[in-house]
Amino acid sequence: MSKHNHELETGELTIPTSSRTRRTRMTERHRSLVRETILSPSNLILPLFVVEGQSNFRKPIDSMPGVEQLGMDGILAQSESALKAGLGGIILFGIPEHKDEFGSEAYNDRGVIQNAVWEIKQRFPELLVATDVCLCEYTDHGHCGVVERNRNGEIEIVNDKTVDLLVREAVSHAEAGSDLICPSDMMDGRIGAIRDALDQNGFESLPIMSYSAKYASGLYGPFRDAAGSMPSFGDRRSHQMDVANSDEAMRVVQRDIEEGADIVMVKPAISSLDIIRRVREQFLVPVAAYQVSGEYSMIKAAAQNGWIDEERVMMESLTSIKRAGASIILTYFALRAAKLPS
Numbered sequence: 001m002s003k004h005n006h007e008l009e010t011g012e013l014t015i016p017t018s019s020r021t022r023r024t025r026m027t028e029r030h031r032s033l034v035r036e037t038i039l040s041p042s043n044l045i046l047p048l049f050v051v052e053g054q055s056n057f058r059k060p061i062d063s064m065p066g067v068e069q070l071g072m073d074g075i076l077a078q079s080e081s082a083l084k085a086g087l088g089g090i091i092l093f094g095i096p097e098h099k100d101e102f103g104s105e106a107y108n109d110r111g112v113i114q115n116a117v118w119e120i121k122q123r124f125p126e127l128l129v130a131t132d133v134c135l136c137e138y139t140d141h142g143h144c145g146v147v148e149r150n151r152n153g154e155i156e157i158v159n160d161k162t163v164d165l166l167v168r169e170a171v172s173h174a175e176a177g178s179d180l181i182c183p184s185d186m187m188d189g190r191i192g193a194i195r196d197a198l199d200q201n202g203f204e205s206l207p208i209m210s211y212s213a214k215y216a217s218g219l220y221g222p223f224r225d226a227a228g229s230m231p232s233f234g235d236r237r238s239h240q241m242d243v244a245n246s247d248e249a250m251r252v253v254q255r256d257i258e259e260g261a262d263i264v265m266v267k268p269a270i271s272s273l274d275i276i277r278r279v280r281e282q283f284l285v286p287v288a289a290y291q292v293s294g295e296y297s298m299i300k301a302a303a304q305n306g307w308i309d310e311e312r313v314m315m316e317s318l319t320s321i322k323r324a325g326a327s328i329i330l331t332y333f334a335l336r337a338a339k340l341p342s
């Protein structure tokens with residue numbers, strides 16, 4: 001080390017005054033003055049996994065540290081925390097006691113989700129309770145729809161029969177008191193069919209948040225542990241989107257809006273920031289993004305190894321998703337993020 005280190009020569013360089021962009025970064029006072037993206041708790045939605053039966057049930061999900069499958073006691077406690085934290089709401093996923101070929105517990109008026117919504121709304125009517133509409137948590141084969149063999153003898157997830165069941169599921173969620181119907185199946189025509197059925201049953205004011213641009217992603221792995229919805233054969237590539245496509249995302253979003261979606265979702269979030277931005281610029285409906293289980297687990301795993309600062313990366317990822325154009329974010333970090341200044 002040179003003894004002259006503290007007296008570096010200056011004056012050789014002439015930096016134009018307009019080049020000095022650091023002026024507004026010098027203190028937190030200046031940084032907060034010019035900050036463009038603010039995370040608000042009211043834009044965050046917390047996903048919860050409801051287990052049927054035993055109300056004091058709780059089981060940690062190994063691949064999602066800090067997230068548990070919960071019976072009604074735990075669900076009500078989480079609902080209260082969500083309300084106190086000022087979250088935008090919660091979204092429920094059901095783990096039924098019985099599964100069958102057609103996922104009939106999904107549209108049972110006394111099913112796990114229907115009961116949970118009803119109970120939560122009795123206790124916390126001001127809390128927004130969203131419900132995920134799909135069959136994969138309810139079918140014994142773990143697929144999002146009705147499985148049949150086609151003419152070539154290949155296994156197929158058939159579209160229209162699945163839509164009929166999704167419609168029944170959505171209406172039964174509405175009757176139980178859901179505040180936001182969220183079809184996540186990616187069948188064609190389900191938004192229009194669900195919109196019609198809701199309207200015919202007196203729910204013309206109940207909005208739909210469509211999982212519109214939902215990619216066939218490896219990042220849903222931990223969720224399938226959490227929800228017990230891993231397909232027992234095959235995969236979801238015949239309905240979820242190819243990660244390679246961007247124009248196709250615009251087409252499905254446009255179709256869903258035309259069919260009556262009030263909010264459109266892009267999923268996963270961090271690997272689809274370009275899609276979030278494109279949807280935001282092209283359409284005029286609110287855009288939601290789902291920071292999915294694998295995104296959560298990657299941050300958790302690296303943090304547990306001491307490789308990254310968990311809170312910092314949590315806030316950085318959420319801020320980036322919002323900056324990309326999402327006004328609503330579904331995230332397992334919702335309660336923790338709501339407590340931190342953005």
Ligand code: PBG
Pocket residue numbers: 132134136144184185219220221222223224236291292293294
């Ligand atoms: C159900 C559904 C899934 C997710 C949300 N709704 C799983 C899937 O499509 O396999 C994923 C959420 C997450 O990974 O956190 N169709």
Ligand code: ZN
Pocket residue numbers: 134135136137143144184185
């Ligand atoms: Zn599904």
